[in-house]
Amino acid sequence: MDSDAQLLSLAVEVAREAGELARTRRDQGVAIAATKSGLADIVTEADREVEQLIRDRIAAARPDDGFLGEESAAKEGSSGLTWVVDPIDGTVNYAYGIPAYAVSIAVVEGPPDPAVWTAVAGVVDNPATGELFRASRGEGAYLDSRRLAILGEPDASGALIATGLSYDPERRIEQFEVLRSVLPLARDIRRMGAASLDLAFVAAGRLDAYYEWGLWPWDMAAGSLLVSEAGGVVGGLAGARASRDLLIAASPEFFGSLEAALTR
Missing domain, CATH: 3.40.190.80 (D-Maltodextrin-Binding Protein; domain 2)
Incomplete structure (x- = not known):
């Protein structure tokens, strides 16, 4: 089985390509494709196009893995690994031109259910800022070359x-x-x-x-x-x-x- 580092490397590569496509489509102007639960919860054509790109790249590199995305049908794999993908998280921001949206790609072991899976690699890419956050199991989380560390107990100001x-x-x-x-x-x-x-x-x-x-x-x-x-x-x-x-x-x-x- 491929290492977590290899899985993360593929996730980073695909996220960067997907992020560039999302950014390009945003610059060209987005079209509202549908609504989900209501007018505020929109889907753009770019969502679907970006997810298809991610799905195609992963299928070509790892045909035995499963896939769970926001915009397309789930696929059960035979490898025990599933790619969990949000092609454009923050669709409303994206549609309005607010630079706070992301391509989110994770690889998990086990069923595609947060209650039971084990995440082994993850990438969150913000194409509008060029920031790409990444992590792999047991190896820490990074933004570019900087290792990330959360804040501790908040001070008296809250x-x-x-x-x-x-x-x-x-x-x-x-x-x-x-x-x-x-x-x-x-x-x-x-x-x-x-x-x-x-x-x-x-x-x-x-x-x-x-x-x-x-x-x-x-x-x-x-x-x-x-x-x-x-x-x-x-x-x-x-x-x-x-x-x-x-x-x-x-x-x-x-x-x-x-x-x-x-x-x-």
């Missing part, structure tokens, strides 16, 4: 905490109520609109913590590995693994405080 909001208006109201319990811990709140970048920024020490409900496997796969390899904790409530129910990412020192605020 934590910089990121979150996301549902596209369902009723669910969004509930999330604002929960936010009231989080605010006493916070220096400020950020809502960037791209889960993979939120997780990468926790890994890089640009955020103290991030939490969100309703994430899909492709939203969290690569970014979660970045956080854990940078020394952080990624999980749900009461010892559960991160899932669509909830993802929390923070330092070991701050994780429990945020978890307690989210259950009040």
Whole structure:
């Protein structure tokens, strides 16, 4: 079986090519292809084109691996490895020209389910800034040549905490109520609109913590590995693994405080 380093190298190569295609299509102007759960949750033609490029490159290099992407049908492989892909995370930002979107590619062992898989390599590429975050199992997380390390316990001014909001208006109201319990811990709140970048920024020490409900496997796969390899904790409530129910990412020192605020 190929090493984690070889898998990461392929993920980096494909993410860079996919990111350049996404950036080029953004510069040319994007077209709205469909809606998902509502008008705010859009899909662009570029999403589909970028995912197809990623899928084709991986299939050519590793035909026995599985594939789970946001925009196309899942494929079960025979190698025990699955590529979990979000071709353009932050589609709304992308459509509006906000430079906070990413290509997210992870390789996992086991079923394509965050509750049971083991991530072995992950890449989050922001084509608008040229930043590419990468990690492999047991080898740390990096931005270019810089090894990443999360922040520790926030100081007395509080934590910089990121979150996301549902596209369902009723669910969004509930999330604002929960936010009231989080605010006493916070220096400020950020809502960037791209889960993979939120997780990468926790890994890089640009955020103290991030939490969100309703994430899909492709939203969290690569970014979660970045956080854990940078020394952080990624999980749900009461010892559960991160899932669509909830993802929390923070330092070991701050994780429990945020978890307690989210259950009040």
